[in-house]
Amino acid sequence: MTNTTVTTESTPVNTALIPLPVNVARALTAVGGLATAASAYLAWTWTSDFPGDLTYYGAPAGVQWLTFVAGLLTLLFSLSGYSVKGLRWLASQTTAPLLISSLGGLAVTWYSLGAIAVELGGLANLTTGGTIAGVAALIPVIGALGLPKADTAPDGGGLKARLAAYTAKLDRTTPRTQVPAWQQRAIITLAIAVGLSVFTYGIDSYTETFIGFLIVVGFGAWALHAAGILERFSALTATHRGFSTVLAFAAAAVFPFTQNNDHNANLGVNILIFGTVALGLNIVVGLTGLLDLGYVAFLGVGAYAAALVSGSEYSVFSGTTFPFWAAALTGAGASLVFGVLIGAPTLRLRGDYLAIVTLGFGEIFRIAVNNLDGVSGPKITNGPAGIPGIPDLTIFGFNLGNSHAFGGFTIGRFANYFFLMLVITAIVIVIFTRAADSRIGRAWVAIREDETAATAMGINGFRVKLVAFALGASLAGLAGTVSAHVTYNVVPNPYQFAGAAPPNSAFLLAAVVLGGMGTVSGPLLGAALLYLIPEKLQFLQNYELLAFGVALVILMRFRPEGVIANKRRQLEFHEAEEPATPAEPAAPATAGV
Known part of the structure; x- marks a missing residue:
């Protein structure tokens, strides 16, 4: 009599909210992101009365640029799931960044269409291009909801397993090398240039466009944080602290020349x-x-x-x-x-x-x-x-x-x-x-x-x-x-x-708490946000303290350490959060023959 050990592998549970084949869901996110970005090149209104004049084909303007950016970000996150060369830095072990970016595209597009209807007096002011944009923004959301929470490749292999195999291949063939210092500085330079462009666009925006700008920036930052990119960039700037600081001040000095x-x-x-x-x-x-x-x-x-x-x-x-x-x-x-x-x-x-x-x-x-x-x-x-x-x-x-x-x-x-x-x-x-x-x-x-x-x-x-x-x-x-x-x-x-216009003590305290206590860039970011938002959204000036209070409650619930966290305080606020314990492998089934 011989004993034979038979190992039964558990079938992975599909955690997707919408049951779709992984290949189909991934294709929907890529096609939807591309369609959302492309819809910005269509005319959305019949009249030029809406800010930015959205009546031209092939020339995005105003809120259309926001939809384009949101769609492009969704497309990039989607392609990173296919391990497209040059986009591996966007790869994540979960589909959360892809879902967040697609929701951002949906939010800014539908907000823009709603603002057009309110501003111009009805949905009849939307052209076929506007309708296409609304439908296109919905497609990547459906695709992202059809993906399991843990990212999965079209061939059925998990992203984590793919990256592990890729790393093992590198270890067997070539020695692991760090990214050259000049490339790290180039990445920092590019990121600061993008930041200057984003700030310049935001400070030039008003009311409808500024609200859309906040939506895109909020969802975009959330998606990049979920993918771990902001943490990696923070570590990069810490390595080149002097270079990053000088470059940031140089970008700030360039700002007046852009106005x-x-x-x-x-x-x-x-x-x-x-x-x-x-x-x-x-x-x-x-x-x-x-x-x-x-x-x-x-x-x-x-x-x-x-x-x-x-x-x-x-x-x-x-x-x-x-x-x-x-x-x-x-x-x-x-x-x-x-x-x-x-x-x-x-x-x-x-x-x-x-x-x-x-x-x-x-x-x-x-x-x-x-x-x-x-x-x-x-x-x-x-x-x-x-x-x-x-x-x-x-x-x-x-x-x-x-x-x-x-x-x-x-x-x-x-x-x-x-x-x-x-x-x-x-x-x-x-x-x-x-x-x-x-x-x-x-x-x-x-x-x-x-x-x-x-x-x-x-x-x-x-x-x-x-x-x-x-x-x-x-x-x-x-x-x-x-x-x-x-x-x-x-x-x-x-x-x-x-009660008075900024600065007041409540404004300054909110800037420190929202931005991040104990950090250098946190209060600067908090002051920029809390000064620009009431300035650009005039209707909020009578509800300034209410808006501050709501923002503080939301921040204390989801990120009590502030937008830009001090590492020590971040550990203090989250010291009670224990890392998830990985599930133990199933015991092998043994049958005697």
């Missing part, structure tokens, strides 16, 4: 101002863990200090005009002094008590500058009228208020201030990163994690928190000196917790 009017440069300089102030708040909130609800007051202190020595005829020191470097030091120094004066008696408090005190300081500042009008108090700030007539800065004989020709381009007033603010932002980033990586920075993080344990280890908690408070305040004051000259005047209304 035909100075209004967008004005948006850019305000984003940099608020982003810089948010970076200062990030030291207090993100690194040290102190909840400051009156931080915008330090921006106001710097702005008022610079306005008083600006040479404005409405200043009580109208005969005093400081050069920019002296005015910047005055604004930063005044905010630093106020930071120490406010922090010294209050930083012994913790948690909600500290938040209430800082909120009170913000209100005290606003009320005080309102009353320093010569009637209710000494005449220093002119009360509600503020200090108008602040002259433009002159640096090395270069008047920032005048337009200048440069290489065939005309650089306007706001573009001049944009370049100045870009230099200041670079200085603030250097200060932030050097401080965060220093001994005092590690003490801040220790205080944030557990102040009691940090104190027991010998850290002077009060002194460390006071340094953070003072440094953050001085950075806000530095940005305030530029803000005063950009706006020509300083008034009390903006410097409150909420």
